[in-house]
Amino acid sequence: MSFAETLNRAIARNNSLLAIGLDPNPELLPPGTDWLAHLQAIVEQTYDRACAYKLSLGLYLAQGAAGMDLLTQVLAAIPDDMPTILDAKHGDLNASSYVAETAFATWGIDAITVTPYAGQDAIAPFLLYSNHAVFVLCHTSNPTAAEIQDYPATRSPDIEPLYLEVVRAARGWGTHEQVALEVGTTDPAVLAAVRSLAPERWILVRSLWSLADVSPLLKAGLDRYGSGLLVPAPVDVLAGPDVGREVAALNETIAQSRAEATRAELRCELWQPDVCLLVSRPHQQLILQLFDLDCFLFGNFVQASGERFAYYIDLRKAISNPEVFQLMLHAYAELLRPLEFDRIAGIPYGALPTATGLSLYLQQPMIYPRKEVKAHGTRRAIEGHFLPGETAVVVDDILISGKSAIEGAQKLEAAGLKVRDIVVFVDHGRGVGARLENCGYKAHAVLTLEAIAETLLAAGRINADQHCALTSEIA
Numbered sequence: 489m490s491f492a493e494t495l496n497r498a499i500a501r502n503n504s505l506l507a508i509g510l511d512p513n514p515e516l517l518p519p520g521t522d523w524l525a526h527l528q529a530i531v532e533q534t535y536d537r538a539c540a541y542k543l544s545l546g547l548y549l550a551q552g553a554a555g556m557d558l559l560t561q562v563l564a565a566i567p568d569d570m571p572t573i574l575d576a577k578h579g580d581l582n583a584s585s586y587v588a589e590t591a592f593a594t595w596g597i598d599a600i601t602v603t604p605y606a607g608q609d610a611i612a613p614f615l616l617y618s619n620h621a622v623f624v625l626c627h628t629s630n631p632t633a634a635e636i637q638d639y640p641a642t643r644s645p646d647i648e649p650l651y652l653e654v655v656r657a658a659r660g661w662g663t664h665e666q667v668a669l670e671v672g673t674t675d676p677a678v679l680a681a682v683r684s685l686a687p688e689r690w691i692l693v694r695s696l697w698s699l700a701d702v703s704p705l706l707k708a709g710l711d712r713y714g715s716g717l718l719v720p721a722p723v724d725v726l727a728g729p730d731v732g733r734e735v736a737a738l739n740e741t742i743a744q745s746r747a748e749a750t751r752a753e754l755r756c757e758l759w760q761p762d763v764c765l766l767v768s769r770p771h772q773q774l775i776l777q778l779f780d781l782d783c784f785l786f787g788n789f790v791q792a793s794g795e796r797f798a799y800y801i802d803l804r805k806a807i808s809n810p811e812v813f814q815l816m817l818h819a820y821a822e823l824l825r826p827l828e829f830d831r832i833a834g835i836p837y838g839a840l841p842t843a844t845g846l847s848l849y850l851q852q853p854m855i856y857p858r859k860e861v862k863a864h865g866t867r868r869a870i871e872g873h874f875l876p877g878e879t880a881v882v883v884d885d886i887l888i889s890g891k892s893a894i895e896g897a898q899k900l901e902a903a904g905l906k907v908r909d910i911v912v913f914v915d916h917g918r919g920v921g922a923r924l925e926n927c928g929y930k931a932h933a934v935l936t937l938e939a940i941a942e943t944l945l946a947a948g949r950i951n952a953d954q955h956c957a958l959t960s961e962i963a
C-alpha cells in the first residue's frame with residue numbers, strides 16, 4: 489500500500505491529523521526509564537489517536553551505533569498500518585540512492601524529509617520507490633532562516649519569497665502522492681500562502697510548541713476536504729506522565745477545529761451551481777497526476793502545425809514517472825484490445841516510449857515509421873520487422889492537426905501495411921477526428937481536451953481562464 493493510502497486510512501481510522509515524534513531527545517527522557525521502553529510506551533498510548541509517526545534521524549545518529557539499533561527497534565514497535573516519516577532533511581546527491589534504499593527498503597520507512605537545494609536530482613532516487621514519499625522542506629521557523637527563505641522579499645516586499653518558489657518547484661518534481669511539503673511556522677499567513685500554491689499537497693507542519701490556539705493554522709493549512717495537514721504533537725506532551733490522555737485531548741481540539749473549517753468550506757462548495765457531486769470523471773486521478781507533473785502548460789505556445797494556442801500539452805514528461813506512465817499505458821491498452829492489428833506503430837518521438845511499453849504489455853510486435861530516412865546504413869523508412877499486407881495500429885500521444893499521425897500512417901501504407909485505427913492519449917477536438925476520417929482512418933482517444941478541462945476545473949487545479957483556453961472553439 490502506498491504512503492498516501494496508509495496515511496489516509498490512519499487519518500480516517502483515528503479521526504486524527506496528529507504526527508507523533510518518536511525521538512531520543514536527551515532533554516526529554518523521563519526519569520526511571522530507558523529510551524526503548526519510553527518510545528514503545530508512546531506508540532502504545534497514541535496508536536489509536538495519531539495518523540503518523542515521525543522519527544528524527546539526527547537524534548538517533550547522535551547516539552552512534554546504539555542509536556541505530558534503537559531506531560530499528562522503535563520502527564519494529566510501530567504497527568504496519570501507521571505511516572512513518574524519517575526526518576532526515578537529506579540533501580546530498582551522492583548518497584540519495586543509498587539513503588533511499590536503506591530508509592525505504594531496509595528500514596521500511598514510508599516517507600522521508602529532504603532539503604530542496606540539491607534540486608530534483610537529489611530527490612529522484614527517493615521517487616523511484618513509488619509507494620513512498622518525500623517531504624520537501626520549504627520553510628522553517630528559525631528566525632535567522634528568514635534571511636534566505638524570505639529572500640528577496642526581505643529587500644523588495646513586492647517580490648515573492650524564495651520559500652514559495654520552492655513550493656512551485658517541488659510541485660513539478662512528482663505527484664501529490666509522492667512529493668509533499670514541510671513547513672515550519674506558527675504564522676497562519678505562511679501556511680495559507682503555501683496552501684494556495686499547492687492545494688493538493690500534504691503539508692507537514694513543524695515548530696508548534698503549543699496547540700493552544702491551533703485553529704487559525706488549521707484554517708490556513710487544511711485542504712478543501714479538511715485534510716492534507718499533519719500537525720505535530722508538542723514535545724513536552726510526549727515527555728509528560730500521561731501521554732495518552734494529553735494526546736487524546738489534542739486530537740479532540742484539532743478534530744473540532746477541523747470540523748469547523750470543513751463545515752465552512754463545504755457550505756461554499758455545495759452552493760456552487762455548476763458542481764455535481766454525482767458526475768463520474770473517467771481517468772480523474774490520472775488527469776490530476778499529469779497536471780501535477782506539469783504536463784498541462786498555459787501561456788503562448790507555437791504548435792507543430794505553426795498555429796498558436798494558449799496551452800501546450802506535454803505528455804512526454806510522464807515517461808519519467810513510472811507509476812503515472814504505467815497508468816497511461818493501461819488506459820491506451822483498453823482502447824487497443826478490441827482492435828484487430830498485427831503491429832503497433834509508434835509515431836516518433838513522443839509516442840515511441842508508449843508504443844514500446846504497449847508492445848511489451850500486450851505482447852504485440854512494434855514497428856515505427858522514421859521521421860527522416862538516414863543517408864547511411866539500411867536507409868529504412870520503417871524500423872522493425874513486418875510483412876506487406878499486415879495491419880498496423882498507429883499510436884501517437886496527441887492529435888492536434890492530425891498531420892503527424894496521418895503522415896506516419898501514410899508512410900506505413902507506402903511500405904505495404906494496412907492502417908485503419910489511430911490511437912492517441914489526447915484528442916484535441918476542433919475537427920481533427922473528421923480530418924482523420926476523411927483520410928480513411930478512425931481515431932480513438934483515451935481523453936478529450938474537454939474531459940481534461942472539466943476534471944481540472946472541478947478539482948480546483950485550473951481557473952476559469954485556463955479552462956476557457958482549453959475548451960474555446962472545441963468542435
Ligand SMILES: O=P(O)(O)OC[C@H]1O[C@H](OP(=O)(O)OP(=O)(O)O)[C@H](O)[C@@H]1O
Nearest residue numbers: 792793836837838887888889890891892
Ligand atoms: O497533430 P499534430 O498537429 O501533428 O500535432 C501532434 C504531434 O505533435 C507532437 O509531436 P512533435 O512534432 O512535437 O514531435 P516529437 O514527438 O518528436 O516531440 C506530438 O507528439 C504529435 O505527434
Ligand SMILES: O=C(O)c1cc(=O)[nH]c(=O)[nH]1
Nearest residue numbers: 791792793800801886888
Ligand atoms: O506540436 C503540437 O502541436 C503539440 C504537441 C504536443 O505534444 N502537445 C501540444 O499541445 N501540441
